[in-house]
Amino acid sequence: MPKLRATTILAVRTSAGAAIGGDGQVTLGNVVMKADAKKVRKLYDGQVLAGFAGAAADAFSLLERFEQKLRDHQGSVPRAATELAKEWRTDRILRKLEAMLVVLDRDHLLLVSGTGDVIAPTDNVLAIGSGGSYALAAARALMTHTQLKPAEVVRAGLEIAGDLCIYTNRNIDVQELT
Numbered sequence: 001m002p003k004l005r006a007t008t009i010l011a012v013r014t015s016a017g018a019a020i021g022g023d024g025q026v027t028l029g030n031v032v033m034k035a036d037a038k039k040v041r042k043l044y045d046g047q048v049l050a051g052f053a054g055a056a057a058d059a060f061s062l063l064e065r066f067e068q069k070l071r072d073h074q075g076s077v078p079r080a081a082t083e084l085a086k087e088w089r090t091d092r093i094l095r096k097l098e099a100m101l102v103v104l105d106r107d108h109l110l111l112v113s114g115t116g117d118v119i120a121p122t123d124n125v126l127a128i129g130s131g132g133s134y135a136l137a138a139a140r141a142l143m144t145h146t147q148l149k150p151a152e153v154v155r156a157g158l159e160i161a162g163d164l165c166i167y168t169n170r171n172i173d174v175q176e177l178t
Helices: 057-073 077-090 134-144 151-165
Strands: 010-012 017-023 024-026 030-034 041-043 048-054 099-104 107-112 125-129 172-178
Touching: 010 048, 010 099, 010 107, 010 134, 010 151, 017 030, 017 041, 017 048, 017 151, 041 057, 041 172, 048 057, 048 125, 048 172, 057 077, 057 099, 077 099, 077 107, 099 125, 107 125, 125 134, 125 151, 134 151, 151 172
Parallel strands: none
Antiparallel strands: 010 017, 010 125, 017 172, 024 030, 041 048, 048 099, 099 107
């Protein structure tokens, strides 16, 4: 069975704001199954942004659980992410989910994985998915050598990844917090 590949997610946080974006491509083997998938969501009344990579059903399940944890912890992104990671790692059914989340608010940018990791990047730039390495490299270069706003860095980084990664397209959705 061909492997389903779906996503590049890139997030950037600065003192000027935060943004997260994702491409729209879903690929099954060597066929593009969908070009306009939405992989970025606003949560907690638009105060938190999240993007996901991995199996779509698994990612949606995790997104719902993360949103519930946000409500349980009054919008605290670090606390919600930590609680989700603990549950994800210890629950027998959740452990089998194949997805990753990038979550951010004005003060935090975190990667949440099924191995129980909650990682805050040192440079406030984070990328996941099949084109994640390309998008991350592009965003780091743009952050170092330009004065672009976070949303502009995210869009440009994803466009570069779309030019390099066959599992990433240029149908880009960027959400931002200012």
